[in-house]
Amino acid sequence: MPWKGEKDPYKIWLSEIILQQTRVEQGMSYYQKFVQQFPVIQQLARVSDKKVFKLWEGLGYYTRCKNLLETARFISKNKKGVFPNTYEEILQLKGVGTYTAAAIASFAYNLPHAVLDGNVFRVLARVFGIGKEIDSTEGKKYFNQIAQELLDKKNPGNYNQALMDFGAIVCKPIAPLCLVCPFQKHCMAYINNAVSKLPNKGKKLKIKTRWFYFLALKYKNKFYIRQRVEKDIWRNLFEFNLIEKAKENSTAQIINTAKRNEIIEKGFYDVELVSPKQHQQLSHQKIYGRLIKIKLLKPLLTKEMILVSKKQLTQYAFPKFINDYLKQLQ
DNA sequence: AACTCGGGGGA
DNA sequence: TCCCCAGAGTT
Missing domain, CATH: 1.10.1670.10 (Helix-hairpin-Helix base-excision DNA repair enzymes (C-terminal))
Structure with missing residues (x-):
């Protein structure tokens, strides 16, 4: 493993954050990407959230990514890019708990913390x-x-x-x-x-079941997407217009809900595709759902969503659940 | 103290 | 399907 014997606290920290609740085989390629693109912490600190989240895409537990950036920027600006070298200081960093602090302290500085x-x-x-x-x-x-x-x-x-x-x-x-x-x-x-x-x-833990119906709203060959900002899974990632239900709904029912919510209007839309049912098992939730691709004949009124081309979609970080759909999207 | 936060891989 | 992974933050 590339981080074994590593003495650079920045790289040790990076590997430890990536490996929190994550198997070595899963985190390996992410670690390589980050180290190659950002050999020193100041480089990571000045990259946009959007780009870093895109690099983190698929790794899960996305608050790790947010905290990673916050800590990189904190050390870069307030500590002149020098990583703290005491257990107590390291423990203060966002996203660093007792395990990670002990790991960095002992690996990088040989400090006696188990x-x-x-x-x-x-x-x-x-x-x-x-x-x-x-x-x-x-x-x-x-x-x-x-x-x-x-x-x-x-x-x-x-x-x-x-x-x-x-x-x-x-x-x-x-x-x-x-x-x-x-x-x-x-x-x-x-x-x-x-x-x-x-x-x-x-x-x-109790596992709750949710049904996610994503409306991939297309207008003039561009798609409406939004960032998930609420306190929920996939926070800070992007998504299509979401209609969530507690139970399974038919496409007709979802379309009705969309009309009722004034997302689409009679005579001004065209359902182009209904994906097969899909599911994803998270550690604490079970997600079922479909993607419904809808061509709009006039733009959305809401300013909450942004309109991006198919090519631009690749610049945004999406949950796996949506990325699986994106492959089928023309 | 209990909950919440992803995704993957092995059995 | 279930388990569990180089855990941390919030309620």
């Missing part, structure tokens, strides 16, 4: 047989104390790296390699046949 990520939680829970819920406040505190005690204070960077690698390669979530594990004889979970029960993740 990382506590999914890997470390798992290894500690199993080896020591800790059944406390890892997402509770008490559990986090408890695990953090143990992690900090175990840390090799003379070599925190390598220690942290090694423990995470061990969790990722040997002490895996599913089908861990217990038979070749050097901790086999001491691992409380293995001895008690409880490997699959640890770590203990408490709550299960």
Whole structure:
């Protein structure tokens, strides 16, 4: 992995933000893109939001991208481009929590802070047989104390790296390699046949179902799009005119809603295409929907949406759900 | 403390 | 389908 052994705090920070709740294989190409285009933090700081969000497109958790830019600009302007070098200062940065601060502090500056990520939680829970819920406040505190005690204070960077690698390669979530594990004889979970029960993740989140009907409104061969600014999924990304429903609706019902909302007017539109039903499973929501392509014979009255050509669409960041439609859009 | 925030890949 | 990923911010 290109960030291993990396000592530039900027690149370490970049890799850590990208890898939050993200698999290495998924984040790799994004890291490469960012490092190649912005070798130093000042370069990232002066790029437009639009371009950076386009680079982040498809990676998910888009507030990471917003915070990434905010932090790059903060360090560039207020710190003369010099990355902070204490745990406390690093922790203050937007988008940097206790894990990321410990990772940067130990990897870049060899400061004695133990990382506590999914890997470390798992290894500690199993080896020591800790059944406390890892997402509770008490559990986090408890695990953090143990992690900090175990840390090799003379070599925190390598220690942290090694423990995470061990969790990722040997002490895996599913089908861990217990038979070749050097901790086999001491691992409380293995001895008690409880490997699959640890770590203990408490709550299960409820998944809500939503139906998104996107009206791709076309006027004079250009499409109306808008930025999602509300507090919801895909904030800061772009979309077509959205009609959201709690349940499945027929195309006729959606068209009726559009008329009622004065988005289209009788005699001044033409339905050109209705896509197949599509769905996307997010960690906390299940999205169903369709794209309905409509040719408008007169422009929209609202100023909320902007009109862009098919070619210009490629400059905007869209959720995957819409990008899948864009491929079918002529 | 509980909720919210994406998308991908393996079983 | 379910799980889980080098978690953080908000309510």
